Amino acid sequence: MKISAKEAAMLLCAHDRILILSHKNPDGDTLGSAYGLLRALRSLGKTVRTQCTDRLPQMFSYLADGVQQEDFTPEFVVAVDVASVSLLGDAVTEAYPNVDLCIDHHHTNELYAQKTYLYDGASACEAVYEVICEMGVSITPDLADCLYTGMATDTGCFRFSNTTPKTMRLAADLMEQGARYAELNRLLFETKSKERIAVERMVLDTISYAADGKIALICISQEMVKESGADESELGGISGIPRTIEGVEIGITMREKEAGGYKISVRTAAYADASKLCAAFGGGGHIRAAGCVINAPYEQAKTMLLEEAARFL
Ligand SMILES: [Mn+2]
Incomplete structure (x- = not known):
């Protein structure tokens, strides 16, 4: 059953010994929401803990300070x-x-919980912020940092098209309440580990262009990941690289799977439909970002991808 932010706040206020769960491969939004809500509920004197099936990534460790x-x-x-x-x-x-x-913001939420506050907006942290305000909790800088983290990460630092005036107003509130936005923005959007830089260097060496530079393709092999020492949480966003190149309409990233074959990510700039391109290989997604799997050797998979992509220009 769907409920409002106020009803969610009332439910939380009426209970104690509260467990907050985040999704696997946790990102800034699920973790910022969890630690933000934990801090708010603890300030009301409640016993609360968070749990996630995966470890807290190093870059988000400050959330749990x-x-x-x-x-x-x-x-x-x-x-x-x-x-x-x-x-x-x-x-x-x-x-x-x-x-x-x-408490979620995905249209695709399966309504598996007894009650769901389904917020229509860019981040779950916006929804959690509304619930916390309904509880009458005063926002400390640590709490503001948590909620700011989800708002910033889910919107690519307020750059993606999902950013709304409301997102920015709520983030501005958090700035007023002490969110360390400049430090966080640097940590979240600029800072890269040496392992990440090492893997990026190798990946950039694999770049190839087709269709007069309108298609760019890169590959991340198992070998590169091993050699760089980067772990999974450090590989985020690499598939965005090809599309950042001037003149590229279709950016393709081939990621070698452990068992062989490739996981493919496609990002498009203006007119090509990434989901249709990936559907040709049994995958899917959105118009600007989609994925599929191709179980074939490197050269063969690459040729198939470039041929198919050329039809979308
Ligand atoms: Mn989210």
Whole structure:
């Protein structure tokens, strides 16, 4: 059943021993939502902890600064930024098969929780912010940092087309309440690990162009990832690189799978439909970003991709 921010706030206020769940391969939005909500609820004197099937990535460690996790049997389970129960991971789902409340912003939310506050906007952190305001919690700088993190990361630092005037107004509120936006923006959008730079250098060496430079293709092999020492959480955004090149309409990234074959990401700039291109290989997605899998050797997969892509120009 769908409920409002106010009803979500009332439910949270009426319970104690609250567990907050984030989705697997956690991003800034699910983690910022979880730690933001934890801080708000603890300021009301509640016993709260967060849980995620994957480790907290190093770059987001500041979200948990000063937070001691305590063990208890939860009375109330909340999922934040989690559109489908499958995104919680098997171990979490087995331990907590029943989710009492979900706070999310994905249109595709499967309404698996008892109650869902489904917010229409760029980030789950905006929804959590509304719920926290309804609870009458005063916003500390640490809490502002958490919520700012989700708003900034889900909008590519307020650059993507999902950014709304409301997103910016809420982020401005958080700035007034002490969010360390300049530091966070540098950490989240500029800082890269040396391992990431190493893998980028190798990946850029693989770049090839087709169709007069309207198509660019790069490849990330298993070997490159191993040699660089980068882990999965450091590889985000690489598939965005080809489309950043001047004149490129279709950017293709081939990521070698562990078992062989390639996971393909396609990003398009203005007119080509990435989801249709990927559908030709059994994949799908959105008009500007889509994906598919091709189980073929490198040269063969690359030729197939370039031929198909050329038909979309
Ligand atoms: Mn999100």
